[in-house]
Amino acid sequence: MKALILAAGLGERMRPLTNTTPKPLLHVGGKPLIAWHLEKLAAMGVREVVVNTSWLADRFPQVLGDGARWGLRLRWSHDGPVPLETGGGIWHAREWLAEGGDADAAFLVVNGDIWTDHDFARLPRDFAGDAHLVLVDNPPHNPAGDFALAADGRVASRGKDCLTFAGIGLYRLRLFDDWRGIVGAAPGAEAEPPRFKLAPLLRAAMARGRVTGERHDGRWTDVGTPQRLAELDASLR
Numbered sequence: 001m002k003a004l005i006l007a008a009g010l011g012e013r014m015r016p017l018t019n020t021t022p023k024p025l026l027h028v029g030g031k032p033l034i035a036w037h038l039e040k041l042a043a044m045g046v047r048e049v050v051v052n053t054s055w056l057a058d059r060f061p062q063v064l065g066d067g068a069r070w071g072l073r074l075r076w077s078h079d080g081p082v083p084l085e086t087g088g089g090i091w092h093a094r095e096w097l098a099e100g101g102d103a104d105a106a107f108l109v110v111n112g113d114i115w116t117d118h119d120f121a122r123l124p125r126d127f128a129g130d131a132h133l134v135l136v137d138n139p140p141h142n143p144a145g146d147f148a149l150a151a152d153g154r155v156a157s158r159g160k161d162c163l164t165f166a167g168i169g170l171y172r173l174r175l176f177d178d179w180r181g182i183v184g185a186a187p188g189a190e191a192e193p194p195r196f197k198l199a200p201l202l203r204a205a206m207a208r209g210r211v212t213g214e215r216h217d218g219r220w221t222d223v224g225t226p227q228r229l230a231e232l233d234a235s236l237r
Contacts, residue, residue, distance in 0.1 A: 001105075001125065002097050003046045004090060005037055006167075007112035008054035008083040013225055022056045024112035025063050026229060029236030032063060033223060035070075037110050042070040044121035046108070050096045052089040054079040079193070086198035088188070091176055103173045106132075111167030115232055116220040123170060129210035130175040131202060135163035136220045147206070147213070155213040157203040166220055175201055175210075 011018030017026060024034035034051070041049055049072050053060055057078055067074035077093035084092055090109060097107040108123065116136075124132060133155055138145045148159025179196065180189065182204050188195030205211050221232045 001044075001046055001108060002048050002050070003041050003108040003110065004050045004052065004077075004093055004097060005034060005110050005112045006052055006086060006089055007034060007060065008052045008079045008089055009113060010055045010083065011113075014229070017226055017229070018055070020056070022053070022059055023223065025059060026223075028115060028223070028229065028233045033115060034064070034112050036115060037112070038064075038067070038070045038072060040118075040120045041108070041110075042072055044119075044123075046072070048073045048075065048096070050075045050077050050093045051112070052077040052079055052084075052093055054081065054083040082195065084193060084195045085188070087176075087179065087183070087201055088193060088195040090171070090198065091179065091196075092193045094173055094176070098173055106170045106172055109169050109171060113223050114167045114221065115223060115236075116166065116168070116216065117218045118166070118168065118216045118220070120168075123168075127170060127212055129212055130172050130205045131211045132170040133202075133211065133213040134166040134168040135213050135215050136166045137215075137217070138162070138164045139220075139222065141222070141224070147202075149213050149215055153212045153214070154209060155206055155211040157206045163215060166216060167222070168216075175205055178204075 007024040011023035014023050025032045075096055098105050135149055142164050145162030146165045148156045148162050182200050183189050183196040186196055223229050
């Protein structure tokens with residue numbers, strides 16, 4: 001299985017910390033935030049990881065090298081000066097994500113600005129449908145949640161007691177088959193490379209019953225503010 005770490009964000013809410021350092025390279029617990037993901041990916045047997053970049057893109061290879069220290073091969077998918085959003089970032093990296101060109105092969109995508117104790121090795125290597133999402137209990141900054149998880153493991157865009165998407169998901173490229181029809185005239189969709197969000201594609205797949213999920217009841221942090229970064233760092237130390 002291949003993996004993509006989404007690391008192209010501008011980190012605007014983290015300024016001035018991100019004036020010279022991309023958010024995924026900020027340190028927590030004595031190492032860059034993204035390094036926690038790389039360790040988990042290596043432990044589950046992933047050998048090739050794509051990192052999409054934009055803001056301060058040159059800092060990533062300077063800090064991470066080629067990935068050999070984790071037993072990984074790192075590739076860089078540069079979005080350009082403007083991040084391509086979650087959907088566009090995955091689409092831009094698609095040629096590296098399909099195993100041997102197999103559009104049905106699953107790949108793992110992780111947001112570069114989260115921290116979790118979730119064991120990626122427990123994720124299913126095969127699953128029904130086009131996507132499998134990790135969901136967590138709603139944090140204070142997202143009290144309404146994102147998606148509903150049914151008892152049979154299906155995920156819906158609406159429902160009672162919605163949970164928050166953790167920024168960890170397994171996908172197949174066929175999720176993107178009709179992405180232009182789904183996102184329509186969204187700003188950036190007609191650019192080259194295109195810029196669009198992943199959520200509309202997921203909601204369309206949910207309507208077809210093509211998304212499954214799981215609830216992670218362990219630790220998870222969306223490192224979206226300097227305060228959350230400091231709190232996470234203190235807890236890990």
